[in-house]
Amino acid sequence: MQARRAVFVFCILHFAFCIQAAEQPGILRWGGDAEGGAPFVEADPSNPAVVRGFDVDVAEQMAKGLGRKAQFVQVAFASIDQSVARGDFDIGMSGVEDTPPRRAMLSTTIPYYEFHEVLTVRSEDVSRFTDFSQLRGRKVGTLSATIAYERLLRAQREDGIEVVSYDDDVHPYEDLREGRLDAVLLDNIIAARSVSRVPGLTILPTNFQTGHYIGVLAKENTALRDRINDILRARMRDGTLERIYRKWNIWSDDEAAFLRVAPAIVPARPGRIAGATQKQSKLPLIARYIPSLLEASVITIALSCASMVLAIFIGILIASGRVYANGLSRAILTAYVEIVRGTPVLLQLFVLYYGLSSVIRLPAFLAALLGLGLNYAAYESEIYRGALEAVPRGQLEAARTLGLSEMQVFSLVRGPQAFRLALAPMTNDFVALLKDSSLVSVITVVELTKQTQIFATNIGSWVIPGLLCAALYLIFSLPLARLAGYLETKWRSASE
Amino acid sequence: MIVNVNDLRLSRGRREILRGVSFAADRGELVALMGLSGGGKTTILRTIAALEPFDSGTVDVGGVVLRPGANARQTIRELRKQVGMVFQLHYLFDHLTALDNVTLAPTRVAHVARTDAESRAMALLDSLGVAHRRNAYPRELSGGEAQRVAIARSMAMDPPVLMLDEPTASLDPARRYELGETLVKLTKDGRTLLVTTHDDDFARDFATRVIILAEGEVVEEGDPRQVLTNPQHESTKRLLQRTGV
Numbered sequence: 062m063q064a065r066r067a068v069f070v071f072c073i074l075h076f077a078f079c080i081q082a083a084e085q086p087g088i089l090r091w092g093g094d095a096e097g098g099a100p101f102v103e104a105d106p107s108n109p110a111v112v113r114g115f116d117v118d119v120a121e122q123m124a125k126g127l128g129r130k131a132q133f134v135q136v137a138f139a140s141i142d143q144s145v146a147r148g149d150f151d152i153g154m155s156g157v158e159d160t161p162p163r164r165a166m167l168s169t170t171i172p173y174y175e176f177h178e179v180l181t182v183r184s185e186d187v188s189r190f191t192d193f194s195q196l197r198g199r200k201v202g203t204l205s206a207t208i209a210y211e212r213l214l215r216a217q218r219e220d221g222i223e224v225v226s227y228d229d230d231v232h233p234y235e236d237l238r239e240g241r242l243d244a245v246l247l248d249n250i251i252a253a254r255s256v257s258r259v260p261g262l263t264i265l266p267t268n269f270q271t272g273h274y275i276g277v278l279a280k281e282n283t284a285l286r287d288r289i290n291d292i293l294r295a296r297m298r299d300g301t302l303e304r305i306y307r308k309w310n311i312w313s314d315d316e317a318a319f320l321r322v323a324p325a326i327v328p329a330r331p332g333r334i335a336g337a338t339q340k341q342s343k344l345p346l347i348a349r350y351i352p353s354l355l356e357a358s359v360i361t362i363a364l365s366c367a368s369m370v371l372a373i374f375i376g377i378l379i380a381s382g383r384v385y386a387n388g389l390s391r392a393i394l395t396a397y398v399e400i401v402r403g404t405p406v407l408l409q410l411f412v413l414y415y416g417l418s419s420v421i422r423l424p425a426f427l428a429a430l431l432g433l434g435l436n437y438a439a440y441e442s443e444i445y446r447g448a449l450e451a452v453p454r455g456q457l458e459a460a461r462t463l464g465l466s467e468m469q470v471f472s473l474v475r476g477p478q479a480f481r482l483a484l485a486p487m488t489n490d491f492v493a494l495l496k497d498s499s500l501v502s503v504i505t506v507v508e509l510t511k512q513t514q515i516f517a518t519n520i521g522s523w524v525i526p527g528l529l530c531a532a533l534y535l536i537f538s539l540p541l542a543r544l545a546g547y548l549e550t551k552w553r554s555a556s557e
Numbered sequence: 558m559i560v561n562v563n564d565l566r567l568s569r570g571r572r573e574i575l576r577g578v579s580f581a582a583d584r585g586e587l588v589a590l591m592g593l594s595g596g597g598k599t600t601i602l603r604t605i606a607a608l609e610p611f612d613s614g615t616v617d618v619g620g621v622v623l624r625p626g627a628n629a630r631q632t633i634r635e636l637r638k639q640v641g642m643v644f645q646l647h648y649l650f651d652h653l654t655a656l657d658n659v660t661l662a663p664t665r666v667a668h669v670a671r672t673d674a675e676s677r678a679m680a681l682l683d684s685l686g687v688a689h690r691r692n693a694y695p696r697e698l699s700g701g702e703a704q705r706v707a708i709a710r711s712m713a714m715d716p717p718v719l720m721l722d723e724p725t726a727s728l729d730p731a732r733r734y735e736l737g738e739t740l741v742k743l744t745k746d747g748r749t750l751l752v753t754t755h756d757d758d759f760a761r762d763f764a765t766r767v768i769i770l771a772e773g774e775v776v777e778e779g780d781p782r783q784v785l786t787n788p789q790h791e792s793t794k795r796l797l798q799r800t801g802v
Binding site for chain 1: 646667710
């Protein structure tokens with residue numbers, strides 16, 4: 062009996078580890094983000110379960126060369142490095158850029174595609190903006206944690222532009238058309254795709270920086286990396302990559318020149334290069350990011366405080382309405398609270414910023430403030446409603462018999478007493494809001510968490526950025542949590 | 558007669574709480590309303606204070622007449638100048654000090670200047686023996702102190718009629734005697750006091766008149782020494798047995 066149980070447990074464990082293990086015989090699991098879209102990886106419009114794109118074709122060539130079958134694993138673009146490092150799949154692709162931190166942290170293939178960072182502007186601005194110096198004081202958008210983002214940070218220091226970071230490469234172009242941005246810096250193939258989709262935009266001819274797409278593998282996975290490099294070199298020489306790139310309309314003379322030299326590129330040896338460069342370069346890199354982390358903390362705090370003030374104000378209105386108003390207003394307010402509490406705040410932020418942009422074009426910070434404020438107002442209103450209803454009826458009657466009007470009963474007796482009851486839960490909510498404020502990065506506001514993510518991507522590790530970020534959040538939230546506890550005990554002893 | 562309650566009827570659901578209560582009180586009187594629990598004593602005070610609407614009859618206090626159902630806001634405002642009320646549980650405002658409890662209505666309703674309101678409040682607290690507790694919050698006051706602050710709070714608006722709900726309930730005999738003397742003092746300038754109580758000693762010693770209520774009706778009324786020493790009605794007899802005389 063016991064033996065049988067042991068076998069059973071063994072089977073379960075074995076099964077679990079098999080699922081976990083990335084390298085399965087006969088299958089090449091490759092990770093990419095289908096949200097990035099064509100020409101990299103996109104869901105096939107005729108069959109959304111299937112992906113297509115030039116990265117898909119390159120991955121299939123790799124699998125074929127290895128004698129395996131390619132299997133796509135969906136992963137958020139920003140998480141490709143971490144996912145491959147922890148073994149979620151064998152190789153990460155889909156527009157993964159060749160950067161020093163990646164080389165240090167992972168095994169990287171030879172580059173298989175060369176791209177250029179190009180500026181896209183509204184067609185009527187073509188003659189006004191040809192360089193960063195003409196964009197001084199203006200907003201330029203890009204995908205965060207990319208080469209283009211780093212290039213824009215440089216332009217921010219040197220030419221005084223304002224960088225706006227996005228989590229995807231579609232919304233920057235839409236915001237450019239709508240005037241929220243004055244230019245977008247991104248890879249030429251992304252730009253080419255976007256101007257064909259968004260009318261009224263023009264790509265400037267200048268190449269601001271050259272970059273390469275690579276495949277990334279777990280650091281210890283050098284054997285597979287070497288085999289894939291051999292396959293890539295062969296497919297470059299025999300014209301397979303050219304056929305793929307032509308098929309996806311991303312072929313050019315520059316690319317032809319690149320593919321002629323690419324097979325000779327010696328892959329970076331992560332062990333040696335990383336070991337040599339890491340110790341020297343990481344400290345100054347970390348030091349460079351600390352001011353921007355502190356700056357992002359200011360955004361987090363300012364946004365949280367402003368949103369909380371708005372939430373309190375509207376929350377009080379909703380709560381008093383629900384306690385005092387007649388049937389219809391009460392029903393409307395109840396509906397508001399239920400809808401806001403029943404839908405994700407992320408969705409609400411998207412709707413406010415992008416969904417309403419044809420009606421009203423809110424600046425990002427204002428949209429973030431409104432989104433968080435209106436969302437938390439629903440939660441605050443419930444706290445206040447509970448607190449208002451918890452004030453003993455006798456207190457209100459005593460006030461009435463003294464001749465106070467209903468308005469005075471509310472503002473002089475019921476309100477102040479309810480406020481004391483609400484103070485502790487409100488403080489707790491503020492701590493929650495402080496952390497929820499990280500969600501606004503989806504609408505281009507770079508706050509503490511987003512800055513940490515950028516930081517982590519650039520130094521190729523989450524350890525130090527993560528610790529710094531956590532420490533900052535704790536510095537803000539711990540005193541508040543203590544305050545909430547203090548208020549709670551104080552009020553409890555007061556009401557006893 | 559400054560208080561005239563005429564044929565007051567009030568039901569909650571199928572339960573008749575007041576079944577045609579009529580009585581009157583003159584200036585300077587201290588009327589004790591007595592009766593077994595559930596007899597409707599507190600409800601009468603609440604209807605006179607316009608905290609409880611009633612089904613039929615009238616309440617007339619100093620010429621302000623309450624009618625069945627909802628009364629006009631203006632009527633209620635006028636009525637509240639006539640009647641003050643001290644609740645059994647005092648209901649002092651938890652978030653205000655004793656002094657601020659007393660000055661709230663004068664400053665906010667009567668718009669008396671803060672300094673004037675405070676000096677008058679201090680005089681009141683002093684006459685009730687709690688001036689030294691002016692900066693204490695209600696939670697810091699003893700039951701007796703809280704009651705006296707609550708009396709001061711009602712007195713601050715100087716109503717011709719003051720109602721107290723069970724003021725003797727939580728007092729020991731010495732305190733009860735003190736309270737009685739205080740209340741008698743309050744009637745000296747012509748103020749009328751309506752007091753509900755279970756305490757027949759208290760009524761005998763301090764009330765000018767006693768009204769016995771049973772099952773929502775007035776069953777007996779008159780001089781306390783007479784009514785309480787020689788009860789005529791069955792309910793009054795039961796009441797006196799219950800209170801252990």
